[in-house]
Amino acid sequence: MNQYNEIPTLQYMGSKTRIISHICEPIIKNKSIKTVVDLFAGTGSIGYALKAHKNIISNDLEYYAYIINHAILNGCDFSVTDEISFWNAVEQQSASLQAKVCTAVTTENKFFIDTVDYKQYQLFCEKTPSVFMPQSDDPRLKEILDLVDQVTPGKAPTVETPCLFLTYYANAYFGIAQCCQIDAIRSIIGQIEDERTRYVLLTMLMSVMSASASTTTHFAQYLKVKSKATCNNLIGKRKINIIESCKSLLAEYRQAGLCTADGKAPSVCYNLDFSNCLDSISLNNETLVYADPPYFKEHYSRYYHVLNTVCLYDYPAMAMNPQTHELSIGRYKEDRSVSDFGKKAKALGAFDTLITKCSNAGAWLMISYSDNSIVDISDIQALAEKRYDVLIEKVELSHSKQGRSSISKVDEYIFI
Ligand SMILES: C[S@@+](CC[C@H](N)C(=O)[O-])C[C@H]1O[C@@H](n2cnc3c(N)ncnc32)[C@H](O)[C@@H]1O
Numbered sequence: 424m425n426q427y428n429e430i431p432t433l434q435y436m437g438s439k440t441r442i443i444s445h446i447c448e449p450i451i452k453n454k455s456i457k458t459v460v461d462l463f464a465g466t467g468s469i470g471y472a473l474k475a476h477k478n479i480i481s482n483d484l485e486y487y488a489y490i491i492n493h494a495i496l497n498g499c500d501f502s503v504t505d506e507i508s509f510w511n512a513v514e515q516q517s518a519s520l521q522a523k524v525c526t527a528v529t530t531e532n533k534f535f536i537d538t539v540d541y542k543q544y545q546l547f548c549e550k551t552p553s554v555f556m557p558q559s560d561d562p563r564l565k566e567i568l569d570l571v572d573q574v575t576p577g578k579a580p581t582v583e584t585p586c587l588f589l590t591y592y593a594n595a596y597f598g599i600a601q602c603c604q605i606d607a608i609r610s611i612i613g614q615i616e617d618e619r620t621r622y623v624l625l626t627m628l629m630s631v632m633s634a635s636a637s638t639t640t641h642f643a644q645y646l647k648v649k650s651k652a653t654c655n656n657l658i659g660k661r662k663i664n665i666i667e668s669c670k671s672l673l674a675e676y677r678q679a680g681l682c683t684a685d686g687k688a689p690s691v692c693y694n695l696d697f698s699n700c701l702d703s704i705s706l707n708n709e710t711l712v713y714a715d716p717p718y719f720k721e722h723y724s725r726y727y728h729v730l731n732t733v734c735l736y737d738y739p740a741m742a743m744n745p746q747t748h749e750l751s752i753g754r755y756k757e758d759r760s761v762s763d764f765g766k767k768a769k770a771l772g773a774f775d776t777l778i779t780k781c782s783n784a785g786a787w788l789m790i791s792y793s794d795n796s797i798v799d800i801s802d803i804q805a806l807a808e809k810r811y812d813v814l815i816e817k818v819e820l821s822h823s824k825q826g827r828s829s830i831s832k833v834d835e836y837i838f839i
Pocket residue numbers: 435436437438439440462463464465466467468469482483484485488695696697698715716717718723724761762763764
């Protein structure tokens with residue numbers, strides 16, 4: 424049993440939940456360290472585990488990660504009475520949106536209840552219109568098409584009821600009723616004045632979306648119906664009631680104290696490139712920077728674009744595939760961030776910047792990286808040893824390959 428606090432957020436590539444003790448133990452033992460900067464915080468698993476022991480500053484380039492870290496480090500004040508009113512408003516909004524597309528929702532429901540030929544559900548999904556494909560000859564989907572016609576990606580919508588998910592991702596990343604539920608929850612969250620409460624509720628919503636999406640684990644692409652088995656798998660995911668799942672998760676968050684402010688000074692959270700973040704905070708010999716940068720050339724902004732979209736809820740312009748000059752299959756938004764750690768030509772330079780900035784300030788530094796990555800472990804070691812006395816720990820891990828069944832063994836290195 425893990426002795427460190429954990430809280431459910433996202434299924435996340437590179438999450439450190441499996442090696443929390445290897446990271447946290449030496450940090451907690453070192454009493455001269457008062458503050459930990461979780462510089463590439465992701466789901467915030469390390470900051471959350473350490474927050475009972477040290478001051479935490481968190482940072483991540485991705486906006487959704489900033490929101491999650493703010494939520495789990497700082498919580499909010501959200502009374503049970505306010506929560507009841509919140510869910511009443513959500514139920515009403517969801518019912519009103521589902522009524523606007525009732526033929527599509529009723530049809531979807533029939534697929535969920537009756538045993539059907541998978542090809543019929545396949546056709547229904549393929550014909551579902553969206554801003555990426557604003558046409559359909561299926562009369563059962565006409566109501567969705569009417570909404571799609573009122574949305575112009577990249578511009579403020581003219582439609583009265585918020586319907587971003589319904590018009591961008593229905594029968595792609597989520598089912599039709601699920602999109603109505605997500606749009607409803609997001610729009611009622613948007614009406615809450617208190618920022619901390621909005622962040623906790625957005626974290627709840629993202630966490631449920633991450634567990635129920637029609638994907639393997641991330642949002643690079645959605646799953647399609649190709650056989651009876653894939654049809655059953657998708658229907659299983661799309662039957663999940665997002666509102667009910669959010670209610671259960673919020674009860675867990677309440678239990679963990681996230682809905683009752685603890686009166687402590689809030690942890691500072693940043694949404695910056697790591698180098699700008701290091702320039703923004705004062706580092707000294709009582710600070711440890713924990714650096715867990717990306718290992719691979721795929722950017723988190725592509726793998727988790729749907730989460731940024733639910734946070735911003737800005738009806739984003741759509742990205743084109745640079746090779747085919749067609750809209751991207753994964754329905755990505757335009758304007759996604761790219762990280763130097765994901766570029767072969769720049770990653771080692773980024774490590775150099777990280778190590779130089781931390782050592783110039785006299786701060787402690789801990790880096791995690793895996794051995795099958797863009798930069799060789801020996802190159803990081805050489806850079807670090809120019810500036811620090813370095814201790815290296817190797818932890819063997821099994822990784823599933825992006826949702827596929829095969830498992831690979833990876834050595835995870837921790838440089839202290
Ligand atoms: C390996 S993950 C961190 C996982 C995290 N430790 C956890 O347990 O969830 C790497 C993170 O670095 C972030 N990132 C990538 N490039 C960045 C940059 N240049 N500056 C700050 N954060 C960056 C990504 O958004 C991602 O969340």
